[in-house]
Amino acid sequence: MITVKEIHSKKELKQFVKFPFKIYQDSKYWVPPIIRQELETFNKDKNPIFEDAEARFFLAYKNDEIVGRIAAIINWLEVNNQNQKKMRFGWFDFIDDLEVSKALLNEVNRIGKENNLDYTEGPVGFSNLDKVGVITEGFDTIAPMITWYNHPYYVNHYKAHGYAIEKNYSESRFPFENVKPEFFKKAQELIKRRYQLKALKFTKTSEVMPYADKMFDLFNESYSSLSSFVAITDIQKAYFKKKFISFINPDYIKFVVDKDDELVGFAIVMPAFSKALQKANGKLFPFGFRHILKAKTNSKDVIFYLIGIHPKYQNKGVHAVIFNEYYETFRKLGIETCYRTPELEDNEAIHKIWKHFFPEVYRRRKTFRKPL
Numbered sequence: 068m069i070t071v072k073e074i075h076s077k078k079e080l081k082q083f084v085k086f087p088f089k090i091y092q093d094s095k096y097w098v099p100p101i102i103r104q105e106l107e108t109f110n111k112d113k114n115p116i117f118e119d120a121e122a123r124f125f126l127a128y129k130n131d132e133i134v135g136r137i138a139a140i141i142n143w144l145e146v147n148n149q150n151q152k153k154m155r156f157g158w159f160d161f162i163d164d165l166e167v168s169k170a171l172l173n174e175v176n177r178i179g180k181e182n183n184l185d186y187t188e189g190p191v192g193f194s195n196l197d198k199v200g201v202i203t204e205g206f207d208t209i210a211p212m213i214t215w216y217n218h219p220y221y222v223n224h225y226k227a228h229g230y231a232i233e234k235n236y237s238e239s240r241f242p243f244e245n246v247k248p249e250f251f252k253k254a255q256e257l258i259k260r261r262y263q264l265k266a267l268k269f270t271k272t273s274e275v276m277p278y279a280d281k282m283f284d285l286f287n288e289s290y291s292s293l294s295s296f297v298a299i300t301d302i303q304k305a306y307f308k309k310k311f312i313s314f315i316n317p318d319y320i321k322f323v324v325d326k327d328d329e330l331v332g333f334a335i336v337m338p339a340f341s342k343a344l345q346k347a348n349g350k351l352f353p354f355g356f357r358h359i360l361k362a363k364t365n366s367k368d369v370i371f372y373l374i375g376i377h378p379k380y381q382n383k384g385v386h387a388v389i390f391n392e393y394y395e396t397f398r399k400l401g402i403e404t405c406y407r408t409p410e411l412e413d414n415e416a417i418h419k420i421w422k423h424f425f426p427e428v429y430r431r432r433k434t435f436r437k438p439l
Contacts, residue, residue: 069167070127070129071126071173071174072126073123073174074124074126079124080109080124082126082133083109083126083136084100084102085102085349086126086135086136086160087099088348088349089133090160091218095209096206096207096209096210096216097210098209098210098211098216098341099344099345099347099348099349100344100349101349101350102349102350103351104310109138114306115300115302116142116193116194118300119142119143119144120140120141120142120193120194121140121141121143123138123139124137124138124158125137125171125174127161127167127170129162129164129167134162135160135162135171136158136159136160136161136171137157137171137172138156138157138158138159139155139174139175139178139179140155140156140157140191140192141155141182141184142155142193142194144298144300146184152184153184153185154176154178154179154184154187155187155188155191155192156187156188157191157193157197158190159189159190160217161224163218165224165227165228168224168228169228175187175189176437185438185439186436186437186439187439188233188434188435188436194297195296195297196307199215199236199409200215200236200409201215201225201432201433201434202215202217202221202432203222203431203433204430204431205238206219208429208430209341209342211341211370212341212344213337213370213408214409228437230436231435231436232435233433233434234434235411235412235413235432236412236434237410237430237431237432238409238428238429238430238432239406239407239410239421239426239427239428240404240405240406240426240429241421241424242405243397243402243404246394246397246405248391248394250423251387251388251390251423254387255384258383258385258387258388262325262380262383262385264323264325264326265323265324266321266322266389267322269317269318270317272315275312276312278322279304279308279312280304281329281330282375283299283303283304283307284330285330285331285332285375286333286373286375288375288377289375289377289378289381311335314337315335316338316363318396318400319338319369319396320333320334321389321393323385323388323389331376331377331380331385332374332375332376332385332386333374333375334374334375334393335371335372335373335374336371336372337370337372338362338363338366338368338370339362339366339369339370339406340359340362340363343361343366344359347359367400367401367402367403368402368406369402369405369406370406370408371405371407371408373408381416382416407421
């Protein structure tokens with residue numbers, strides 16, 4: 068018999084966070100989160116997303132053993148401002164037992180109906196900066212730290228419970244040797260002169276911070292037309308600055324500004340921390356922090372985390388300025404492979420800017436939907 072329990076205590080929340088460590092303990096490709104950071108994500112006093120969203124957390128038990136987990140999420144900005152009456156769910160992990168996954172999804176459906184929502188979609192997080200999607204192809208590659216990993220049987224559970232595909236995402240990679248400067252070197256000089264643009268170089272995190280709010284504003288503006296987009300609020304900006312910006316090598320943050328010092332384009336790249344996080348196994352201390360710091364400075368693989376261009380400058384080649392800056396940085400650091408985070412497959416604009424690098428799609432993932 069399957070029992071599902073809503074959790075409230077700190078002890079139970081830690082069990083929720085640590086459950087995947089059990090079902091992926093023998094996986095070469097799963098990347099464990101830092102337990103403390105994951106707990107802070109779910110802490111209503113620390114994560115400002117709870118100003119505009121709510122989440123309830125559930126654990127499934129079989130014979131008094133934890134066999135599954137799920138987070139039921141409502142983003143009220145999405146529901147009220149965009150009239151997207153969506154019941155979100157994420158952090159959905161379970162053993163290969165259809166009764167377990169069904170019992171957990173039933174809790175999500177119940178909450179959605181209680182709040183007069185129209186449908187459920189998942190796996191997704193609170194916002195567009197969270198993890199998204201269940202892997203449907205490409206299980207034999209280590210997962211980036213900013214995505215979820217899952218066993219192949221997960222997909223069968225969605226189908227068995229009547230969920231339909233909602234969105235398709237792809238992840239791609241290309242060797243740095245594919246990056247040929249002739250595709251952007253001359254173009255970026257012309258673009259900078261034509262539109263009176265300049266690229267900003269940073270060596271310290273403190274130099275980035277004065278532009279960080281503008282970056283999030285531009286992120287909101289450049290991604291607003293995409294399906295599923297929920298804008299980042301002012302209070303969330305402060306949180307993300309603290310959580311992410313200080314964690315990134317400032318050499319990997321590139322901004323392009325106009326003659327009035329207004330931001331027109333940006334990109335954030337992160338070192339590949341996956342192997343370091345596997346060694347850390349969820350803990351920063353005593354040795355996990357050392358592995359992460361080593362990866363921050365020595366990793367030869369990088370992940371393009373975010374890239375945004377002001378709508379007024381889209382299709383005008385501003386990305387060539389950004390790529391030129393990264394080319395110089397990556398060449399000096401000996402970068403070998405570039406990865407891209409999950410991108411909507413119908414986002415033609417973003418796919419076009421990578422075409423000259425001949426990227427290889429190595430993983431696909433989807434979200435699933437069901438009416439309430």
